[in-house]
Each structure stands twice: as C-alpha cells, then as structure tokens.
Amino acid sequence: MTTNEEPVMGNKQLIKYLIISILIGGFVLVTAILPAEYNIDPLGTGKLLDSADFIKMRLKKRLACKMHL
Amino acid sequence: MNIKKIVTPLIFLLLCLISVTAYAHGVDDETKSFLQGNKGVAFGPFLYIGAKHMITGYDHLLFLVGVIFFLYRPKEIILYVSFFTIGHSVTLLLGVMTDIQLNIFLIDAIIALSIVYKGFDNLGGFKKFFGKQPNTKAAVLIFGLFHGFGLATKLQEFNFDREGLFTNLLGFNLGVEVGQFLALGLVLLILSIWRRYSSYTKFANLTNMLLMAAGFLLIGFQLTGYFTT
Numbered sequence: 001m002t003t004n005e006e007p008v009m010g011n012k013q014l015i016k017y018l019i020i021s022i023l024i025g026g027f028v029l030v031t032a033i034l035p036a037e038y039n040i041d042p043l044g045t046g047k048l049l050d051s052a053d054f055i056k057m058r059l060k061k062r063l064a065c066k067m068h069l
Numbered sequence: 070m071n072i073k074k075i076v077t078p079l080i081f082l083l084l085c086l087i088s089v090t091a092y093a094h095g096v097d098d099e100t101k102s103f104l105q106g107n108k109g110v111a112f113g114p115f116l117y118i119g120a121k122h123m124i125t126g127y128d129h130l131l132f133l134v135g136v137i138f139f140l141y142r143p144k145e146i147i148l149y150v151s152f153f154t155i156g157h158s159v160t161l162l163l164g165v166m167t168d169i170q171l172n173i174f175l176i177d178a179i180i181a182l183s184i185v186y187k188g189f190d191n192l193g194g195f196k197k198f199f200g201k202q203p204n205t206k207a208a209v210l211i212f213g214l215f216h217g218f219g220l221a222t223k224l225q226e227f228n229f230d231r232e233g234l235f236t237n238l239l240g241f242n243l244g245v246e247v248g249q250f251l252a253l254g255l256v257l258l259i260l261s262i263w264r265r266y267s268s269y270t271k272f273a274n275l276t277n278m279l280l281m282a283a284g285f286l287l288i289g290f291q292l293t294g295y296f297t298t
Binding site: 009010011014017018020021022024025026028029033034037038040 | 185188189192193194197198274277278279281282283284285286287288289290293294297
C-alpha cells in the first residue's frame, strides 16, 4: 500500500461529513459534557443522567474513604 | 496462528489500559501533591508523570491517531512522529523554563483544533475545498508546538521547586516520549490489524469523521471553559 492513499470523496459528501461531525460533537457536548463539567444544562439531560445514582454513589464512597484516612 | 502472536499484543494492550485507568488528561491529586512537595531533582518520578500524562492525554493521542492513520511505511511514521515530538518538546521545555503565561483553555482549544484539522485533512478536505493541501509535515510540527504548550501549561499549574527544574523537565519530556511510544505502539498495532480487513477503507471516512467530531467536542469543551471561568 502506498502512503497518502486517501479515499476520494466529492465536495458534497465532505460537507456532509463536516456537518455531521459538528452535530455529533455538539450533541455530546451539550447533553453530557457541559452538564457534567460546567453545570450548564440547557436540555435538562444532566438531571436525567444525574438521577442515575451510580455516579453519586461512587463519589460518596470515594469521599467516605478519604474522610477515614 | 501461534500463541505468542495473540498473547503478546494482549499483554501489551493490558499494560497500556492499566495506565489509562489513571485519571485522564489533567494532573491528578497524587501527582499534584507530589509536585508541590518535591524539592530538587526527581528525574525518575517526573519521567513517570510525563509518561502517565501522555498515555492519558486523549487530545494528544487523538491527534497522533489522525497523523498516522494513512501512514504505512515505517520511515514515514517515524518522520511525522519525530516532527510532532520535536514540536512538543521545544515548547514544553521553553514554556516551563520561561514560565510562559498562556491561557490553558485557549491552548487546549487549539490542540482540539489540530484534531479537527487532521481528520479533515485525512478526508482530503483541503484538496477538495481549497485545491491545495497544506504541507502536512509543517502542520504536524506547528501543531506539535501547541501540544507542547498544552503540556507545559498543565505542568505549570503547580508551583514546583525551581531547583533542579531543568533536569526534572528533561525527565518529564523523556517520560512523554516513552508514553507516546507506548501509546503509538498500541495504536499502530490496532491499525495494522484493522488494515488487513476491507472494513478499513470502508470505515476510514467514518473514522476520520468521528475524529473531527471528537475535535469539535473538545473545542466546545475548552472554549466553554474559557468563557465561563
């Protein structure tokens, strides 16, 4: 195989891929990252995820361990 | 297929993954307290911290994945990785020694941009849109400089002892290269296995699109940090 064997795609497909990638990035950002890291929750998904208690329990456990030390 | 061919990569994979369970990307608490309490030369520990930082540095790794995605000849891989290495080593050393003051969010945003750039470039985007493809080697070198600033700013977050700093830095830098070597080995392993299958070319476009998505995600993440803190 030779180097720089990049698949050739048309302009339209390229733009499509660009837009899709922005959408995916934006979606994950807004639904998961922003709520988790900055407490910015425009879609309320943070609350949804938050209600899944497994993260809270893990944090509580970690805190408890640190307290005992 | 003999056992060695299966077991060796698996062990390798396991070793790499163990280090990833360390907290990703930033400098974790144990490292923090070590750096702040440390006095004088501590080459070994800094080496370890550097390696750990690189292996958990997903933004650096994503860029590297993009760079070597379509590189097949070992000479080319070594060449491009060397440009990246030179770039980040220069600014890592320079940045910490001169105690350069850079906004960590902006630098990380540029690093995220490098991921988008590489995904886009791998899709042939520049040739299609602009007719010209920017010199890839130069781009890797220049983005490498920004990656190095990213490494430097992370390290700078902690006031460590200036005595023996350069030696410690060299240790850290060497550690980064060790981590890069390990991570790269893993990536190349996966790539070379994947490349044997027709799904590689089929999903090459999708993968690079996902690379861009990750880059955009990280840009958003870092810029939000910049504007909200």
